[in-house]
Amino acid sequence: MPSTHRPCRPTATRRAGGARAAAAALVGVAAVVALTGCSAFEYREDICSDGEYPVMTVGDTGSACVANGEQPPTGFTRYPEGKVPQQVDDTWDVYWRTHTLDKDGNIIDAPDAG
Known part of the structure; x- marks a missing residue:
């Protein structure tokens, strides 16, 4: 078989x-x-920690983070609505490196923005 x-x-x-x-x-x-x-x-670093919001120096390019519910310290102001940087190197973070707000809240070129 x-x-x-x-x-x-x-x-x-x-x-x-x-x-x-x-x-x-x-x-x-x-x-x-x-x-x-x-x-x-891709990793993106936040501008501020949870429970904080970013503020900018009036008339210069400095910035800081302030606890939610607190007012910005003297010499600082909130970013204009809709133009707040959220992460390092995002569109608004880059923009505010060469722009700032004057004492009246107008957007101006930052000093030494060369």
Whole structure:
């Protein structure tokens, strides 16, 4: 009687399945990176800690953080609404490096903004 038994090669099958799984995982990681623009891995430092808000020096580019519920110290003022930096190097943080507010609350070029 002829044998219908075929030799089994589980090692080869496992290797091929493992390679397909690894390739699928790499494709998934590449898709996440492409869709997020790597932002999922980017760290951004907040301007102030929780429970604080940023204030700026009147007539200069200095800044500080003040506890929520407290008024800015003398010589400091709140940033104009909608123009408050939230994270280091965000749009408003960069903008206020070369601009400030005068004593009347008008936006002006900062001294030494050269």
